[in-house]
Amino acid sequence: MLGLTVQQIAYIFQGAGWTIVLSLLGFVGGTIFGLPLALARSARARWLRVISSGLVQFIQGVPLPVIMFVVYFGISIGGFEVPALVAAGLAMTLYAGAYLGEIWKGCIQAVPKTQWEAAECLALTKPQRFVHVILPQALRIAIPPTVGFLVQIVKNTSYAVVINFFDLTYSAKVINNSTFKPFTVFTIAALIYFAICFPMSVMARRFERKLHRN
Amino acid sequence: MYEFDFSFLSDYLPDLINGVWLTIGMTVASILPGFLLGTVVAVARLRGGPWAQRIATIYVEAIRNTPLIIQVFWLFFGLASLQVHVGSFAAAVIALVINVGAYTAEIMRAGFQTIPRGQLEAASCLSLSPFQSLVYIEVPQAVERVYPALVSQFVLMMLATSIMSQISAEELTGVAYMIQSFTFRGFEVYLVIAVLYLGLASLLRVVLLGIAEVSFPRRRRLRTPL
Amino acid sequence: MSGATHPMVRFHNLHKSYGRVEVLKGIDLEVAPGQVVALIGRSGSGKSTALRCVNGLERFQAGELHVCGHDLAAEKVDLRKLRQDVGIVFQSYNLFPHLTVEQNVTLAPRKVKGVGSAEARELAREVLAQVGLSDKVQSYPEELSGGQQQRVAIARSLAMHPRLMLFDEVTSALDPELTGEVLRAIERLASNGMTMMLVTHEMAFARSVADQVVFMHQGRVWETGPGDMLLDPQTAELRQFVGNGL
Numbered sequence: 231m232l233g234l235t236v237q238q239i240a241y242i243f244q245g246a247g248w249t250i251v252l253s254l255l256g257f258v259g260g261t262i263f264g265l266p267l268a269l270a271r272s273a274r275a276r277w278l279r280v281i282s283s284g285l286v287q288f289i290q291g292v293p294l295p296v297i298m299f300v301v302y303f304g305i306s307i308g309g310f311e312v313p314a315l316v317a318a319g320l321a322m323t324l325y326a327g328a329y330l331g332e333i334w335k336g337c338i339q340a341v342p343k344t345q346w347e348a349a350e351c352l353a354l355t356k357p358q359r360f361v362h363v364i365l366p367q368a369l370r371i372a373i374p375p376t377v378g379f380l381v382q383i384v385k386n387t388s389y390a391v392v393i394n395f396f397d398l399t400y401s402a403k404v405i406n407n408s409t410f411k412p413f414t415v416f417t418i419a420a421l422i423y424f425a426i427c428f429p430m431s432v433m434a435r436r437f438e439r440k441l442h443r444n
Numbered sequence: 445m446y447e448f449d450f451s452f453l454s455d456y457l458p459d460l461i462n463g464v465w466l467t468i469g470m471t472v473a474s475i476l477p478g479f480l481l482g483t484v485v486a487v488a489r490l491r492g493g494p495w496a497q498r499i500a501t502i503y504v505e506a507i508r509n510t511p512l513i514i515q516v517f518w519l520f521f522g523l524a525s526l527q528v529h530v531g532s533f534a535a536a537v538i539a540l541v542i543n544v545g546a547y548t549a550e551i552m553r554a555g556f557q558t559i560p561r562g563q564l565e566a567a568s569c570l571s572l573s574p575f576q577s578l579v580y581i582e583v584p585q586a587v588e589r590v591y592p593a594l595v596s597q598f599v600l601m602m603l604a605t606s607i608m609s610q611i612s613a614e615e616l617t618g619v620a621y622m623i624q625s626f627t628f629r630g631f632e633v634y635l636v637i638a639v640l641y642l643g644l645a646s647l648l649r650v651v652l653l654g655i656a657e658v659s660f661p662r663r664r665r666l667r668t669p670l
Numbered sequence: 671m672s673g674a675t676h677p678m679v680r681f682h683n684l685h686k687s688y689g690r691v692e693v694l695k696g697i698d699l700e701v702a703p704g705q706v707v708a709l710i711g712r713s714g715s716g717k718s719t720a721l722r723c724v725n726g727l728e729r730f731q732a733g734e735l736h737v738c739g740h741d742l743a744a745e746k747v748d749l750r751k752l753r754q755d756v757g758i759v760f761q762s763y764n765l766f767p768h769l770t771v772e773q774n775v776t777l778a779p780r781k782v783k784g785v786g787s788a789e790a791r792e793l794a795r796e797v798l799a800q801v802g803l804s805d806k807v808q809s810y811p812e813e814l815s816g817g818q819q820q821r822v823a824i825a826r827s828l829a830m831h832p833r834l835m836l837f838d839e840v841t842s843a844l845d846p847e848l849t850g851e852v853l854r855a856i857e858r859l860a861s862n863g864m865t866m867m868l869v870t871h872e873m874a875f876a877r878s879v880a881d882q883v884v885f886m887h888q889g890r891v892w893e894t895g896p897g898d899m900l901l902d903p904q905t906a907e908l909r910q911f912v913g914n915g916l
Contacts, residue, residue, distance in 0.1 A: 291599075291642040293606035295617055296634055303630030307446045381509065388511035389607060392617075399513050412521035420510045420518065427509035566764035569725060570778035570830065571753045580777060584768050662768055662810050 232414050238405050239418070245401025246422045248315075252387040252397060253426075255319040257380060260326025267331030272338050282331070289328035295392045297321045302393045318390035326383055333379060337372040338364065374441055378434035381427045388423075398422060452627045453636065456619075463619030464640060470533065470615060471602040471648065474540040478601070479594070481541060482548025483583060489549065490556055491574075500549070507546035513607050515539055520611045532613040536605065544601045551593045555586030588660055591670050595652045599645050606641070616640060677736075678703050678834055678865050679724060684733035686719060693719050694730065695889040701834075701867060701882075706860045708880035708897075709869045712911065715886040717869045721836050724867065725749075725756040738833050754782065757827030758836040761843050763819045765811040771798065771822050772807045775829045782830070797825040801855045817848030821855050828859075835859065837868035853879075873900060873912065885911065 232239075270282035289297065301324070302317040341364050349359035388399040402419035406412050453460075488500040507515065519542075520535040530538070559582055567577035587594070609618030620637040624630040657664055679701035686694040694716045701707050709717040722728040724737050726749045735742040738755040766774050775797060776790035785793065798804050801821035811819050820840055827835060837856065841849040853875050860866060860879050870876050876883055877897040885893040885908045893899065893908045903909040 288638075288642065291603075291645040292638040293603040293617065293641055295606045296620075296638050296641060299617075299620070299630065299634040300638060303624070303634060307631050385509075385511040388513045391513060391610070392607070399511065399517075402514070403517065406517070406521060410521075410525060412518065412525050416514055416518035416522070420506075420514050423510045423514060424506065428505065431505070431509055560764075562760060562762050562764040563766065565727065566760065566766070568749070569727070569753055569758045570826070571750045571782045572778060573750065576781050580781065581766055585766075588768060660768070662770075666810060666812065 232418075233411050234405070234409060234414065238409065242398065242401050242405055242415070242418055243422070245396060245398040246426075248396055249384065249387050249398040249423075250426070252315065252318055252322060252390060252395070253380075253384045255315075256322030256326045256383045256387060259319060259323025260330045260383070263323050263327030264330030264334060267327055268334035268338060271331060271335040286328045286332055289324055290332075294321065294325050294386055294389045297324055298390060298393050314390070314393050314395040317393055318387070318395045321390070322383065322387060325386065326379070329379060329382070330376065333375045334368070334372055337368040337375070340371050341367045371441065374434050374438035377430055377437060381430050381434070384426050384430075385423065448632055449629055450632050450636070452623055452629055452633060456623045459619045459623065460616075460636075460640070463614060463616035464644070466533070466613065466615040467602070467605050467644065470536050470540065470605045470608065470613070471598070473537045474544060474601060475598050477537075477541045478544035478598075479548055481545030483552050485545060485549035486552035486556060487578065489553055504546045504549050507543055508550070512539070512543050512604055513610060515543055516607065516611060532608065532611045535611060536608040536613050536615075540601055540605065543604075544597065547597050548594065551590050551597060552586055554593075555590035556582060558589050559585050588663070588670075591656055591660075595649060598652060599648055602644060602648050603641060616644075677701055678705075678738055679867065680734070680736045681720070681723075682734040684720075684723065684730050684735055686716075686723065686728065686730040693889050694723075696733065697889075697891055699884060699891060699894075701865060703833075703865050704863050705865055705881045706879055707867045707882045707884060708876035709867065709884050709886060710871075710873070710876055710911070711886035711892075716889040717884075717886045718838055720886070721838055721867055721869050724834075724836055725753055725758050727758075750782075754830060755833045756836060757830055757832035757834070758838065759820070759823050759827055759840050761839040763811070763816075763823045763843075765819055765823055765826070767811050769810075770807070771803070771809050771811070771814075774811070774822060775826045778826070779829050793829055794825075797828040798822070800828060800858065801825045802851070815848060816844045817851045820844065820852045824852075824855055824859075833865065835864055835866045837866065837870070839869050839871065841870070841872060876900070887911075 267282050267286065270278045271286070273279055298318060298321040301321045302314070305312050305317055305320075345363055345367065346359060349363040354362065387397055390397055391399045391403065394400065398419055402415050406415040409415065485500045485503060488496040489504070492500065516536070516539045519539050520530075520532070523530055523535065563581055563585070564577060567581045568574075572580065605615055606617040608615050609621060612618070614622070616637055620633050624633045627633065653670070656670060662668075663670065677700040679699070681697045681699040684694055684697040685692065697716075697720055699707075699720075709721060711717045719728055723730055723735060723742070726742060726747055730743075733743070737752065740747060740752045740755070742752075766777070769777065772791065772794045775794040776785075776787075779785040779793055780787065780790050794807065795804065798807060801824050803818060803821055803825065806814060806818060806822070811822065814822065823840075840856075841852050844852065849872065853872065856866070856868070857879050868876075868880075877900050880897050883895060883897055883899055884891055885905075887907050893903065893905050900908075900912055903912055
């Protein structure tokens with residue numbers, strides 16, 4: 231088929247499976263790391279804001295492949311021998327967390343100030359105000375950009391190829407090396423990425439339009 | 445206990461400097477063509493005939509929904525399989541231009557859409573041709589509106605040059621790989637590289653904002669922030 | 671005005687519809703060189719649409735329209751040529767915000783007519799003086815008041831040396847205390863012999879400056895005459911429209 235054997239195509243798809251695994255890891259890790267980051271970025275305490283914004287600026291100013299390497303070698307100097315998946319997952323967590331934190335900070339701040347004041351007038355405690363009044367509204371605003379960022383996560387897992395993580399990009403590269411049919415191999419890989427990303431892009435846009443209509 | 449060792453810095457300084465220059469070179473070579481391509485595609489999507497619109501849309505969606513690495517491999521190994529030999533620098537720049545063009549197209553499209561209809565009407569009532577109206581009225585206003593987004597996009601593009609070592613371009617990340625393979629000091633090497641990228645990102649931001657200062661005299665005069 | 675001169679604008683039985691709504695139901699109107707014609711009427715009467723037909727901003731479905739020798743009913747109209755003869759000033763000024771007053775004024779002469787930059791600067795000085803804004807050459811639009819911006823818009827049109835000027839409710843967006851300066855600028859143009867058509871809500875101004883007032887109602891020319899016709903309306907509709915506004 232297309233000058234490739236069934237095994238070779240299956241190998242590429244196997245890589246695609248790991249791309250999805252790493253994407254999910256990145257999203258879950260990014261959420262766990264990004265949520266507190268978003269809160270810290272919009273906190274009252276100055277030191278929290280300074281530290282969190284420094285962290286975000288650092289991660290956003292360094293290429294993801296370099297983050298991958300730093301994490302990869304960082305773990306190994308601790309004397310641990312871990313699979314590339316762990317290093318890649320950690321790097322994706324840092325990367326996704328920094329961006330998601332920024333996105334969500336914006337969503338929290340997009341809730342009108344008067345909502346805080348109104349909640350205060352209802353004698354709600356500060357955590358109550360946040361959980362019951364601000365969060366539901368911020369979540370609604372957050373859905374379109376978050377779905378949009380999922381596309382970035384999936385695409386950027388491809389950078390894990392630099393630490394030889396076995397994903398779609400890696401498997402395609404291996405098959406290309408053995409068959410030297412770059413157009414076929416990388417078109418297949420591109421189509422698989424596209425099949426994962428495009429529906430999410432469309433969804434993000436649809437959510438965005440819906441949000442603007444309301 | 446791990447002992448940090450940054451002695452590679454002095455031994456490999458010339459290599460690091462070369463890497464920085466190559467990263468800067470790729471970035472600078474890609475910005476203007478990428479911007480022009482993006483603007484043309486944005487105009488095609490907004491004003492083109494049905495076929496131009498379709499092609500522009502396919503281009504933008506195809507690029508934005510696939511990873512840069514795959515695009516680079518497709519182009520670099522693909523050209524090689526056709527016996528077309530382009531150097532890794534040229535291949536990197538072509539890939540970056542094609543890639544950043546798609547993102548710029550979306551940014552510029554948003555910029556064009558903020559321009560009030562009256563501006564276009566006024567331009568056409570002054571007998572300016574559609575092309576003149578685009579060049580003198582629409583593009584300057586659109587760029588002004590979306591300039592911060594463009595800056596962020598080009599900074600991201602600069603960071604993305606870090607994967608060009610995958611096609612053996614000896615940019616900063618490629619140099620880092622070479623150094624760590626000789627010194628086995630991967631952690632320290634990449635920490636230094638990370639700091640260098642941070643510096644480059646800030647530098648690029650400052651330079652692009654400086655360009656804005658010169659290109660938007662109205663903003664300078666009225667002190668309107670970007 | 672001798673009867674021998676061709677009219678600069680001639681509408682003949684002009685019809686225009688948006689979809690199934692007919693907004694102009696057979697307009698007949700002539701504007702002689704040097705004449706000032708004021709179009710008045712309620713909103714929705716078709717006066718702005720009629721004006722916008724004159725420089726091709728609106729196309730029409732039936733009838734004839736000749737403007738400065740251009741046949742606007744023709745299959746293909748060279749709008750760029752037409753608009754070098756016909757200037758227009760809008761209610762919302764539509765100045766280019768990223769350009770200085772001088773650049774706003776000189777852009778079209780330089781790019782369309784190929785006027786050199788020194789000459790263009792001289793031209794800007796000349797037309798800005800005509801609207802009393804010689805001291806604002808290097809300002810940006812947003813540094814000016816609404817009235818000043820509208821006068822720049824007039825100057826910008828004048829810089830193309832049009833044979834005919836159109837004014838589309840040019841004072842409607844202005845605060846009352848700023849309309850005077852714009853109206854005076856238009857008046858000065860009129861007294862210099864510029865041919866103009868203007869859509870306006872300023873009845874007193876229409877009466878004093880216009881050679882011919884055209885009252886439009888429901889897509890038709892309802893009543894037309896010299897400025898003083900506003901003092902003595904012949905139709906009930908015009909009487910009601912004028913009310914005790916004068």
